[in-house]
Each structure stands twice: as structure tokens, then as C-alpha cells.
Amino acid sequence: MSATNANNNASDAQLPPLAALFLIKFDLKVGYTITWKRSVAGLDLDGAVEFKSLPSGLHSIKEDLVYFVHDRYVGLSAFINGPASEEERNAHLVAVGILVPLSRGRLGRSWLHAQKLRELAKQLVHDTTKTEPLEQYWVDNSADRNRIDEGVDSTPSSPIVSRPPPSVLRKNKTYASRNRGLSNITQFHPGHETLSVSHPALSIIKYIDTFGPLVFPLQRAALLRKRILFITTPPVRLSCEFVYDLSILSSIPSSVTGVLPPGSEPLHRLRSLFTVGVHDIPNLQDDAKKHEEAKDSNYFLDGGAWTPGWAACTTDEVLSIKANLYDIIVELPAQLESPAQEKRWPRIKTSTGKEIKATQRDMRRFRILHSELRKTQRHSMEVHRQDDHGGADSDDDSETDDDQVALLSRSRTESESSEDDIYADNLVEAPSWTALAYSGFMWWASAGERDSSAAEEADSDRALLGDLSDFMTASLRGSSDDAMAQTWYQGAGAPHTAIIAYFHRLTAEIFSTLGDLVDAADDEEGDDEEVEGEERSVVVHSEDTSRMGLDVWSETDKAFVKEVLAMYFGRRAEVHGASIECCGIKIC
Incomplete structure (x- = not known):
């Protein structure tokens, strides 16, 4: 589907009401300033959104999308670096940003405004005094204060209740009535509609490819509601989307919420702070104090309004030396959005410096996931190729002609064992002596036959994943011709929903x-x-x-x-x- 069609779909969707709209400009004398703003009554923007909207280092790139959290709202700003005279350091730096209520999800569906914010920023980068388009956009999309306030009921402000005594829980087991069915998607319902080109879920394939087998230990850290900080370089859009992906993948599915006792509700999903910087250190310090108090009380506080754990990204490396502010640090390789000659993997470490690696089973499970994704992608590209050629067979066997093809499509020039060696050296825990002894013992006991327990494990992992190509076929059959023409990881038939369901x-x-x-x-x-x-x-x-x-x-x-x-x-x-x-x- 063309970008125009995708944008039309986004504009047809119900846009979330704006709590604020603002224009930020970089001034050589005073730094970043808010040159124009509109907001609902009682919402203070000064001294906050200008720093949150423009993380450190953005002057080195041409444009970016920045997500952040401010008070009870989620923010999105579109940054543009336009040409200027030498007196202005050859650059005009502007950002057009919004705030929307957090009650509408982790991102408040703010991405639906992304394309328009880009357009406004590109118009204003040449002359920030021509604010008529901003005025009109505010009139068209703002909501009165009552409407905004009624909708603000974000997850972080949910009350935290104490856990009843164990004897009470055993006598009253209503909490244990549960649905044993496997999870559907919670907090994420794209359906079979074409996702907006700015939807953060479109990065899930990139997320999996970036982390490889590390997606599993990272998910487990998120399930433990650790404070997870991604260290990145500009642009920050992809890192913000990775924060969103991690939060979605680590949510407690509705099928098992009944398993958990009362008082665990604040743990059902991970908070997303998105971009943070030096200016957020006081808030992170306050959160660190609450985190320590929560540990002392078995993670449950009486009353209050706080949820343990979060995920965020930053370009300020100074935060990485303040180990009390986070539990897990994720060092992302530079220039994630540019193909590299050699695959570079992220590094995940605890605040004490211990490196976190995938287990041997994580590696085996990832091979299955990776293989299924490649199979699904090939199936999709075959359908698209036949559609483009009127059903005729194509003589071009290359899967890398389209520059938008996900990294998962890169051809394997090395053997399977060579790729496994790369994983083992960089990402995966070395097998324990006991595991090696067991493998040798089973080989001897079974005269070299395949270990039945390993076979059962692999069958179980495949069953949990399912067949993504089946999902792909069903989705493509129910999609329009325009949707089928999209690239594999941007279309209605892309397996984003199936991947989330798998996790x-x-x-x-x-x-x-x-x-x-x-x-x-x-x-x-x-x-x-x-x-x-x-x-x-x-x-x-x-x-x-x-x-x-x-x-x-x-x-x-x-x-x-x-x-x-x-x-x-x-x-x-x-x-x-x-x-x-x-x-x-x-x-x-």
C-alpha cells in the first residue's frame, strides 16, 4: 500500500483528543524554547516538554519522532533539522509536539497524529512565525477540559492494594478461578485493518531481529518488572518503539490474570516511560525510593498510586553510571536502522555489571521462531511477486531487491552451525558441566539416538509458536489488493498479532x-x-x-x-x- 493510502487510513481513524499542541525552536542564545503552545487548562508545559521533545544529540540527524511521558499524558514530537545560514550553525531545529491522555493506551494512540506533525514541522522549519496551521490543527483536534480529565486514568495511577493473608486466600479461592485457554492479544487489537505507517507495532520484526535469542531473557526481566533502560544514539524513534514492543510482549495475558491473587494488578503490565534524559533524574530517583520500599514489602504497597518497573530509552549516557536508577541496562548498537556489514548484537547487563545472556533453550527456541518467520516472509513475497507479475513466475530468486525488506530476509551464506556459533559466543550461556554430562550420558545410553526429552521440548516450543504461514494466508485472503502490495512487515497480513500472541x-x-x-x-x-x-x-x-x-x-x-x-x-x-x-x- 502506498504511503498516501496508509495516511488516509490513519486520518479516517478517530484521532485522540489533544491535551496540548506546541512548537519548539532551538535558539542560539537561550537554547530550546517553546515559541507557540496551546493546552487544556491546568496543564503546565514550560520547563518540561521542550527537553523531553528534543533528546541530546538530535542536532546530528535530519528528522525523528520522539515519544515521552509528561505527568498523566503521553507526548509525541516530530523533529526536523532544516538548512540555515552559517550564523545559525547551518541548521534550523524545530519540533512540533502534542500531549494526549494516557488513558487511551501506552501511547494514547498518539501515532495517528505523527504524519501531520511531520508535515507541520516541515512547514514551520523555514519560518516559525507562520503558526496559522497550528492554530487550525488545535481547533480541529483539541478537546475541552472535562473530556480530557474524564479520560485520564492511566495504569500508573491505579491503586495498589495489599495482599490478604495466605489463610484467607486459601479459604476464599475465587481468585484462582481461571481460564486455562492460551492467551489472545491483550491491550493490542489491530485486527485485519492496515496499520498506520507510524504504528509502533510495525517494529516488532525489527525488534526480534535486533535482539535474536536475547528477546527471551529480556522478556523475563520485564515480567519481573525490572527497571529497564535502553542506551541508544539518535534517532530515538526505533528505541521508543522497542520500549513499546517490550511492554506489549511482557503484558500478563487476560487468560491467566485469574491465576494471580488480589493485589497483583499493578504487575499486569510494564510501565513505558519512552524517552528520558538528565532532566528526568529527580523523578527516576523518587521512583527508585519507591522501588526499594516495594521490595521490603514484597512488592505490594498499601494504598498509593505506583506500579513497579518500567522501560525507557535515553541518549544521555550519564544515566548509565547512576546504577541506582535502573535494574537492567540494554546497550543498543549504533545506527540500528542502517544495514551493517557485520551483525552487531545488543548487550544486556544488570546494574551491577553482570551480563545477561540467553539460555541454551532460548537459543533453540529462537531457531524455531526465526525459521518460521523466514518461511512466512518467503510465502508473503511469493504472493506479492505473483500479484505484481499477473501470476507469472519470477526468474529473480533474490529476496533482497526491496530495500524495505526486514533484516530477517538476509540470505544465509554460512552454515546453520556457524550461525549458532555466533549466538553462542556473544549471546548465549555456555552449557553447564551437568548439561554436557547429561548429553553425553544420553547419547551413550541411547546408542546415539535422539534424546526423547529434547524432542518433546522442541515439539512443545513449535506448538506454542504455531504455523505463522497459516496466519499469513488467512490474513492475505481477507485483505485488499492494496494491503497485499505492502511489504511483508508493514501489511495487514504481517504476523505482528501472531508474534504477540506467541509471547x-x-x-x-x-x-x-x-x-x-x-x-x-x-x-x-x-x-x-x-x-x-x-x-x-x-x-x-x-x-x-x-x-x-x-x-x-x-x-x-x-x-x-x-x-x-x-x-x-x-x-x-x-x-x-x-x-x-x-x-x-x-x-x-
């Missing part, structure tokens, strides 16, 4: 399994066996860990299970890893 199914497997274990432990324990208000640990065996899609040999996955049980269920865990037994005797 939600992974999450559902974890929480449904742990919910069953908690219920079983409560049933065995009984009210009379409670000793001084304490409960016995929930025992998690290796087969339970495997069923959750985790690596039974990984110490980091064992620690993850313990933390999930403590955070979401308020229970101590006794996690048993895999071991080698011969004739009933445990070898290791």
Missing part, C-alpha cells in the same frame, strides 16, 4: 503452571498445618520448569522462577534443576 502464550504457560503448583501446595498444606503464619515452600521440579518453557539446566532460570513466585504469589520456592540418575542413583 503471551509463553507467559501464560509460566503463570498457569505456577498457579497450579501454588494451589497444589495450598491443598496439601491445609489451614491447620500453618506454623506461625508461615507457609511451606512451593516445590518446582525440573519437569515443571520444562513445561514453563525454561531451561532445566540454567541457574538463571531457577532464580527467575523463585522471583516470580515471590513477586506475584508471595511464596517461597524450592526449585529443583535437572539431574542425571542411573539405576535410581543420582550421579550429578
